Ligand SMILES: NC(=O)c1ccc[n+]([C@@H]2O[C@H](COP(=O)([O-])OP(=O)(O)OC[C@H]3O[C@@H](n4cnc5c(N)ncnc54)[C@H](O)[C@@H]3O)[C@@H](O)[C@H]2O)c1
C-alpha cells in the first residue's frame with residue numbers, strides 16, 4: 158500500500174476518494190438497461206442476463222424442486238454455521254423493534270408513532286464474483302421480523318443458469334420462496350418496474366457492484382421505489398498503533414481487499430514502524446489468497462497513512478467515513494466514543510471485521526463511498542415506515558385551537574384556520 162506521512166489537511170479530500178467510476182459514465186451503461194426492462198419486461202431481462210451473465214434463462218423463478226434440492230448440496234457443517242449466524246442476527250434485529258410511542262402533548266391531544274412494515278420488498282444478493290449467501294441472512298431476517306408481506310430475492314445465475322446452492326438454502330432457511338435468477342442493473346430494474354416474472358416492489362435492498370448501486374440510485378430518483386442506501390464496493394479503515402497485532406490487521410485489510418478490484422482499504426497508524434510491519438504482513442498473507450489477483454488490484458487503490466497526533470487521526474477517520482472501521486489501537490474503546498462517521502465499528506484486537514460480515518449479529522449491508530457520513534446500515538428500521546397517528550378530544554381542540562387559528566391567519570391560509578374555527582364554533586353552539 159502506498160504510504161503517506163502526515164498528510165496535509167488540504168490533501169485529505171483527494172486522499173480519501175474512492176476508486177469508483179464517474180457516476181455519469183456508469184449511468185451511460187445502466188440507463189439503457191433500465192429503460193429497456195421498463196418497456197420490454199422479461200424479454201429484455203432475458204437479453205441482459207445472456208449478455209452480462211452468459212446464461213440462457215427461460216424461467217426466471219427458481220422452482221420449488223431447485224429450492225428443495227439445494228439442501229442436499231450444502232454440507233451439514235455449513236448448515237450449522239448458517240443456523241448459528243441466523244440465531245445471532247435474529248436476536249440483534251428482533252431487539253431493535255420499537256414499542257408504539259404514545260405521548261399526550263397536552264390534555265386531550267394524543268400523538269402516536271407506530272412502525273408499520275413495508276409491504277413489498279426486493280432483496281438483491283450479489284453473485285458476480287462470489288456467491289454472498291450471508292447477504293441472504295442479512296436482508297431476509299429483518300424483512301421477516303418486520304413483517305413484510307411480499308419478499309422477492311434476485312441474484313445473478315451462473316453460466317449454466319443455476320444459483321449457488323448455499324444462496325438457495327439460506328433463502329429457504331429464512332422463509333423466502335420467490336427467488337429470481339437475475340442480477341445486475343437488470344434485476345434492480347425488474348424489481349423497480351415489475352416484469353411478467355418479477356413483482357414490482359416498494360423498496361429495494363442490498364449491496365452490489367457499481368452497476369447495481371447506480372441502478373438503485375437512479376430508480377429511486379425516478380420511480381416510486383425507495384432504496385436502503387448506496388452499498389457499493391466493500392471497504393475498511395483500520396486504526397493501528399504499537400498495541401495492534403500486525404498479522405491481524407493485515408488479515409482484516411485483505412478481507413475487504415479480496416471482495417473486488419474496486420474495493421479500497423485504508424490504514425492509519427501513529428508511527429511509520431507500525432505501517433511498515435503491517436505492510437510486510439500484507440505482502441506475506443497476500444501470496445496465499447485464492448483471490449490474490451483481485452486483492453492486488455484493490456491494494457493499488459489503497460493507502461497507508463502515518464498520523465502521529467491521535468485527534469488528527471480520529472478527524473481523518475471521521476472524514477473518511479468508512480463502511481467498516483476497525484479500532485485495533487491501545488485505547489480503542491475511548492476512540493470508539495469519538496467516531497461520528499462509520500457504517501460499523503469493530504473494537505479491539507479480537508474483533509475481526511469478518512465477524513460482522515457473517516455471524517456476530519450486526520448487519521453487513523452498509524453505506525460505502527463516504528455515505529456513512531449520513532446513511533445508516535440496514536437494520537430492522539430499514540424495513541418499516543414510522544406512521545404517526547393523532548387524536549384530539551373536544552377539550553383538546555378547545556385548548557390547542559386558538560393557537561392554530563392564529564398561526565394559520567399569520568401564514569394567510571384561511572382554510573387551515575377555518576378547519577379549527579368551525580369546530581370551536583360547533584362546540585360553543587352544542588354544549
Ligand atoms: N456495501 C456492502 O454492504 C456490501 C456487502 C457485500 C458486498 N458488497 C460489494 O458487492 C459487490 C459484489 O459485486 P459482484 O460484481 O461480485 O456481484 P453483483 O451481483 O453486484 O454484480 C454482478 C452483476 O453485475 C453485472 N455486470 C457485470 N459487469 C457488467 C458490465 N460491464 N456492464 C453492466 N453490468 C455488468 C452483471 O449483470 C452481473 O450479474 C462487491 O463490490 C462487494 O464489495 C458490498
Ligand SMILES: N[C@H](CO)Cc1c[nH]c[nH+]1
Nearest residue numbers: 289291292391392514521
Ligand atoms: N464485507 C461485505 C460488506 O462490505 C459483506 C460480506 C459478505 N461476505 C463476506 N463479506
Ligand SMILES: [Zn+2]
Nearest residue numbers: 391412413514
Ligand atoms: Zn466481507
